[in-house]
Amino acid sequence: MPSDITVHWDWIGQHFRVKILCSLAGVATQILVNDIATGSNILMDVGDGILRDLISLPRTHYDNIDTILISHGHFDHVGSIFSLLAFFRMLNRKKRLNIIASPNVIELQGLVRTFQESYEDSTPFEYEIIEIDSEQIVQDIIIKSFPVKHRGSLIGGDELPKIPAIGFSISKKEETIVYTGDTGYFELLKSHITCADLAIIEGTHEGEPSSYHLSVSQAKELGRLAKNHLIIHRIPEIHD
Numbered sequence: 260m261p262s263d264i265t266v267h268w269d270w271i272g273q274h275f276r277v278k279i280l281c282s283l284a285g286v287a288t289q290i291l292v293n294d295i296a297t298g299s300n301i302l303m304d305v306g307d308g309i310l311r312d313l314i315s316l317p318r319t320h321y322d323n324i325d326t327i328l329i330s331h332g333h334f335d336h337v338g339s340i341f342s343l344l345a346f347f348r349m350l351n352r353k354k355r356l357n358i359i360a361s362p363n364v365i366e367l368q369g370l371v372r373t374f375q376e377s378y379e380d381s382t383p384f385e386y387e388i389i390e391i392d393s394e395q396i397v398q399d400i401i402i403k404s405f406p407v408k409h410r411g412s413l414i415g416g417d418e419l420p421k422i423p424a425i426g427f428s429i430s431k432k433e434e435t436i437v438y439t440g441d442t443g444y445f446e447l448l449k450s451h452i453t454c455a456d457l458a459i460i461e462g463t464h465e466g467e468p469s470s471y472h473l474s475v476s477q478a479k480e481l482g483r484l485a486k487n488h489l490i491i492h493r494i495p496e497i498h499d
Contacts, residue, residue: 265317270487272436273432274294274295274432274434275293275294275295277489278293279459279489280312281306282493283494283495284495285494286307286308286495287307287335287338287339288336288492289309289312291324294398294400299325299398300321300323300325301324301325301327301429302324302326302327303328303427303438304328304329304440305329305336305339306336307334307339308339324356326356326357327343327356327359328359328438329360330360330407330426330438330440332365332367332422333422336440344356344371345374345378347384348381348383348384351383352384356384356386357386358386358388358389359404360388360389360390360391361423361424362390362423368388371386391404401429402429404425404427405447407425407426407440408421409440409471410470426438426439426440426442426448426451427440435457437457437458437459439452439460439473440461441471442473443469443470443473448481449481449484452488456485458484459489459491460478462474462478462490462491463493463494
């Protein structure tokens, strides 16, 4: 099993460390936030390949995932939650797992329900979907959510309906990490990002932005409002 020195953190603060495990639009986004003092981990979104990403880390990092945050129900952000729960079951996990999301994320609810129906009598750990209204406290970490501007698909344009989609801020003492999730630009987004110690911002398009995704230039402009920033959710090359 690889040692901790093999983990190349994308950002290290006073209380948190952040590793972007993967973030490709239409493929997967998963981000690990490590509490340096306690070793507890928060996993933000659970897209494809989550198990391959996690086993590249020392086992303590995935054993200590205590909280999962789901920004919205698109498959590249929630599609592997069944696999992750089954993996934890195989490892005979004992610790409780909290899954925090916006209300009415039907994809998440369906996948978790299917897992529960499949393994109801043989899962050694407790788990629960917690529908966050605005704030949730986990140990000494304050998790806040805020609504973002996202739609039902990459295909079809602006006529598609909005979906339950949120961003998150994670704070411990005076240190705050903000994750936008998938979103188009809206003016209030600035207030969530301003003065954050780290802003993790989606920047999907190289050119013109859309109403449901930020462009790279928009993400960079927003990133300047934070003390540090990372731009994620780039479009992968898809070869013929």
